[in-house]
Amino acid sequence: MVEQTEDMDKLCETLDKLTLDALLLIQEEIEMKLNIENAMCEGESHLIKSRYILGVNQVSSLQLPTENSEEFSSCFKVNDSETILxxxxxxxxxxxxxxxxxxxxxxxxxxxxxxxxxxxxxxxxRQALQWTVKAANVQNRLHDVLQGISVLKEIKHKMTLKE
Incomplete structure (x- = not known):
């Protein structure tokens, strides 16, 4: 009985730590998304200023490549790799x-x-793109932590049924 109480205490302590980790990751994700929003707004305002300086026809969708344009590659690539988990x-x-x-x-x-x-x-x-990649990594970590919390809650539920 004492051993089961100790196990329950360790389980609850681990759940508390994971819940705190989840809250910190949620806060980090919100900060990342705010950074993305700020960078995008700042980029858009600079585009507006460029359009004002050069004229409406010089900074418009007419300058962007179309389906008939020559093929080109992106300046940035996103690689994904899997961890052991x-x-x-x-x-x-x-x-x-x-x-x-x-x-x-x-x-x-x-x-x-x-x-x-x-x-x-x-x-x-470009800064917004970097923040987006970081936010995706934070989301993946948060997903893992929430899965861990879910598993530990199930174990805790089973342990309370045995008592």
Missing amino acids: GRKIFDLYEIKKSDDNNVVEPLWWFGRLSPQYLVFAQKMF
């Missing part, structure tokens, strides 16, 4: 322009001499 971890890496790949600098769609606001907008959107 089966959790996916995402990482973002930049692909540098070289002769063997067809990476295109997106700023060049708006002309070779892009205004500084357009460069700032690109930096903010």
